[in-house]
Amino acid sequence: MGKLLSAILGFIFKKTVPKFFLFFALFFLVAEFTPILVEIVGGRDLVANLSSSFASLPSDIAYFLIPFRIDRGLELVISAYITRFIIRRIPLMG
Template identity: 40%
Template sequence: MFAILISALNTMLGFLLRRVVFKFVLFGALFVLCTAIPPLITSHLPDVGSLYKLLNSVPDGVWYFLGVFEFPRGLSVVIPAYFVRFFIRRIPFFG
Protein backbone atom coordinates (compact mmCIF):
# COMPACT_ATOMS: atom_id res chain seq x y z
CA MET A 1 0.00 0.00 0.00
CA PHE A 2 2.73 2.43 0.98
CA ALA A 3 4.79 1.43 -2.06
CA ILE A 4 1.99 2.61 -4.36
CA LEU A 5 1.73 5.95 -2.56
CA ILE A 6 5.49 6.44 -2.57
CA SER A 7 5.61 5.56 -6.28
CA ALA A 8 2.83 8.06 -7.05
CA LEU A 9 4.56 10.75 -4.99
CA ASN A 10 7.86 10.02 -6.70
CA THR A 11 6.22 10.29 -10.12
CA MET A 12 4.58 13.62 -9.27
CA LEU A 13 7.80 14.99 -7.82
CA GLY A 14 9.75 13.86 -10.88
CA PHE A 15 7.24 15.59 -13.14
CA LEU A 16 7.50 18.80 -11.15
CA LEU A 17 11.27 18.82 -11.15
CA ARG A 18 11.67 17.89 -14.79
CA ARG A 19 8.94 19.99 -16.38
CA VAL A 20 7.68 22.77 -14.18
CA VAL A 21 10.89 23.89 -12.52
CA PHE A 22 12.82 23.76 -15.79
CA LYS A 23 10.22 25.89 -17.58
CA PHE A 24 10.04 28.30 -14.65
CA VAL A 25 13.81 28.84 -14.76
CA LEU A 26 13.82 29.12 -18.55
CA PHE A 27 11.00 31.66 -18.76
CA GLY A 28 12.38 33.52 -15.75
CA ALA A 29 15.68 33.91 -17.60
CA LEU A 30 13.81 35.10 -20.70
CA PHE A 31 11.95 37.66 -18.63
CA VAL A 32 15.17 38.96 -17.11
CA LEU A 33 16.79 39.19 -20.54
CA CYS A 34 13.84 41.04 -22.03
CA THR A 35 13.73 43.54 -19.17
CA ALA A 36 17.48 44.01 -18.67
CA ILE A 37 18.74 44.26 -22.25
CA PRO A 38 16.74 47.28 -23.55
CA PRO A 39 18.11 49.68 -20.86
CA LEU A 40 21.63 48.51 -21.69
CA ILE A 41 21.04 49.18 -25.38
CA THR A 42 19.56 52.62 -24.76
CA SER A 43 22.53 53.57 -22.59
CA HIS A 44 24.82 53.07 -25.61
CA LEU A 45 22.71 55.13 -28.00
CA PRO A 46 23.89 58.64 -28.92
CA ASP A 47 22.69 61.67 -26.99
CA VAL A 48 19.44 63.46 -27.70
CA GLY A 49 21.04 66.55 -29.25
CA SER A 50 22.02 64.84 -32.51
CA LEU A 51 18.62 63.15 -32.70
CA TYR A 52 16.91 66.51 -32.17
CA LYS A 53 18.84 68.02 -35.09
CA LEU A 54 17.92 65.07 -37.29
CA LEU A 55 14.22 65.31 -36.48
CA ASN A 56 14.16 69.07 -37.11
CA SER A 57 15.28 68.46 -40.70
CA VAL A 58 12.20 66.32 -41.50
CA PRO A 59 9.65 68.24 -43.64
CA ASP A 60 6.15 69.04 -42.36
CA GLY A 61 4.44 66.80 -44.91
CA VAL A 62 6.35 63.80 -43.65
CA TRP A 63 5.38 64.64 -40.04
CA TYR A 64 1.74 64.80 -41.09
CA PHE A 65 1.76 61.31 -42.59
CA LEU A 66 3.75 59.89 -39.67
CA GLY A 67 1.03 61.21 -37.38
CA VAL A 68 -1.79 59.86 -39.56
CA PHE A 69 -0.26 56.38 -39.65
CA GLU A 70 0.44 56.41 -35.86
CA PHE A 71 4.14 55.86 -36.47
CA PRO A 72 5.30 56.51 -32.86
CA ARG A 73 2.89 53.94 -31.44
CA GLY A 74 3.77 51.38 -34.09
CA LEU A 75 7.49 51.90 -33.59
CA SER A 76 7.17 51.47 -29.83
CA VAL A 77 5.46 48.11 -30.42
CA VAL A 78 7.61 46.76 -33.26
CA ILE A 79 11.09 47.40 -31.81
CA PRO A 80 10.55 45.38 -28.59
CA ALA A 81 8.86 42.66 -30.63
CA TYR A 82 11.98 42.35 -32.79
CA PHE A 83 14.17 42.10 -29.67
CA VAL A 84 11.98 39.36 -28.20
CA ARG A 85 11.97 37.48 -31.51
CA PHE A 86 15.76 37.75 -31.67
CA PHE A 87 16.21 36.30 -28.18
CA ILE A 88 13.64 33.54 -28.66
CA ARG A 89 15.34 32.40 -31.85
CA ARG A 90 18.60 32.01 -29.93
CA ILE A 91 17.05 29.41 -27.62
CA PRO A 92 17.79 25.95 -29.01
CA PHE A 93 14.50 24.39 -27.86
CA PHE A 94 12.15 27.05 -29.27
CA GLY A 95 13.97 28.82 -32.11
Protein backbone atom coordinates (compact mmCIF):
# COMPACT_ATOMS: atom_id res chain seq x y z
CA MET A 1 0.00 0.00 0.00
CA GLY A 2 2.89 2.34 0.78
CA LYS A 3 4.48 1.85 -2.64
CA LEU A 4 1.19 2.54 -4.39
CA LEU A 5 0.66 5.75 -2.43
CA SER A 6 4.27 6.74 -3.05
CA ALA A 7 3.86 6.11 -6.78
CA ILE A 8 0.66 8.16 -6.96
CA LEU A 9 2.12 11.07 -5.00
CA GLY A 10 5.34 10.87 -7.01
CA PHE A 11 3.36 11.08 -10.23
CA ILE A 12 1.36 14.04 -8.99
CA PHE A 13 4.32 16.04 -7.72
CA LYS A 14 6.81 15.13 -10.46
CA LYS A 15 4.54 15.26 -13.52
CA THR A 16 1.33 17.13 -12.83
CA VAL A 17 2.39 20.06 -10.67
CA PRO A 18 5.27 21.21 -12.93
CA LYS A 19 2.98 21.04 -15.97
CA PHE A 20 0.40 23.11 -14.12
CA PHE A 21 2.95 25.83 -13.40
CA LEU A 22 4.30 25.72 -16.96
CA PHE A 23 0.86 26.07 -18.53
CA PHE A 24 -0.10 28.78 -16.06
CA ALA A 25 3.04 30.72 -16.99
CA LEU A 26 2.26 30.36 -20.71
CA PHE A 27 -1.34 31.43 -20.14
CA PHE A 28 -0.15 34.43 -18.14
CA LEU A 29 2.26 35.44 -20.91
CA VAL A 30 -0.43 35.26 -23.56
CA ALA A 31 -3.12 36.94 -21.46
CA GLU A 32 -0.97 39.81 -20.24
CA PHE A 33 1.39 40.52 -23.12
CA THR A 34 -0.97 40.15 -26.06
CA PRO A 35 -2.78 43.46 -25.39
CA ILE A 36 0.58 45.19 -24.98
CA LEU A 37 1.84 43.79 -28.26
CA VAL A 38 -1.41 44.73 -30.02
CA GLU A 39 -0.83 48.31 -28.90
CA ILE A 40 2.73 48.18 -30.28
CA VAL A 41 1.68 46.70 -33.62
CA GLY A 42 -1.20 49.16 -33.92
CA GLY A 43 -3.96 46.68 -34.56
CA ARG A 44 -6.67 48.79 -32.95
CA ASP A 45 -5.95 51.71 -35.27
CA LEU A 46 -6.20 49.45 -38.29
CA VAL A 47 -9.62 48.16 -37.24
CA ALA A 48 -10.83 51.70 -36.45
CA ASN A 49 -9.69 52.89 -39.88
CA LEU A 50 -11.55 50.00 -41.47
CA SER A 51 -14.77 51.03 -39.71
CA SER A 52 -14.42 54.63 -40.84
CA SER A 53 -13.76 53.53 -44.41
CA PHE A 54 -16.99 51.51 -44.41
CA ALA A 55 -18.84 54.65 -43.31
CA SER A 56 -17.62 56.45 -46.42
CA LEU A 57 -19.05 53.88 -48.85
CA PRO A 58 -21.85 55.00 -51.17
CA SER A 59 -25.34 54.09 -49.99
CA ASP A 60 -25.89 51.79 -53.00
CA ILE A 61 -22.99 49.56 -51.96
CA ALA A 62 -23.71 49.84 -48.24
CA TYR A 63 -27.27 48.63 -48.88
CA PHE A 64 -25.90 45.21 -49.84
CA LEU A 65 -23.04 45.04 -47.33
CA ILE A 66 -24.82 46.10 -44.13
CA PRO A 67 -27.38 43.23 -43.90
CA PHE A 68 -24.54 40.70 -44.13
CA ARG A 69 -22.45 42.60 -41.54
CA ILE A 70 -19.41 42.59 -43.81
CA ASP A 71 -17.89 45.43 -41.79
CA ARG A 72 -17.99 43.43 -38.54
CA GLY A 73 -16.76 40.29 -40.29
CA LEU A 74 -13.71 42.05 -41.72
CA GLU A 75 -12.94 43.55 -38.31
CA LEU A 76 -13.01 40.07 -36.77
CA VAL A 77 -10.82 38.58 -39.50
CA ILE A 78 -8.23 41.36 -39.27
CA SER A 79 -8.17 41.15 -35.46
CA ALA A 80 -7.71 37.38 -35.66
CA TYR A 81 -4.79 37.75 -38.09
CA ILE A 82 -3.12 40.35 -35.87
CA THR A 83 -3.58 38.15 -32.79
CA ARG A 84 -2.20 35.13 -34.66
CA PHE A 85 0.81 37.17 -35.78
CA ILE A 86 1.49 38.29 -32.20
CA ILE A 87 1.02 34.87 -30.59
CA ARG A 88 3.40 33.29 -33.08
CA ARG A 89 6.10 35.71 -31.86
CA ILE A 90 5.82 34.59 -28.21
CA PRO A 91 8.52 32.04 -27.33
CA LEU A 92 7.30 28.51 -26.56
CA MET A 93 3.87 29.30 -28.03
CA GLY A 94 4.37 29.96 -31.73
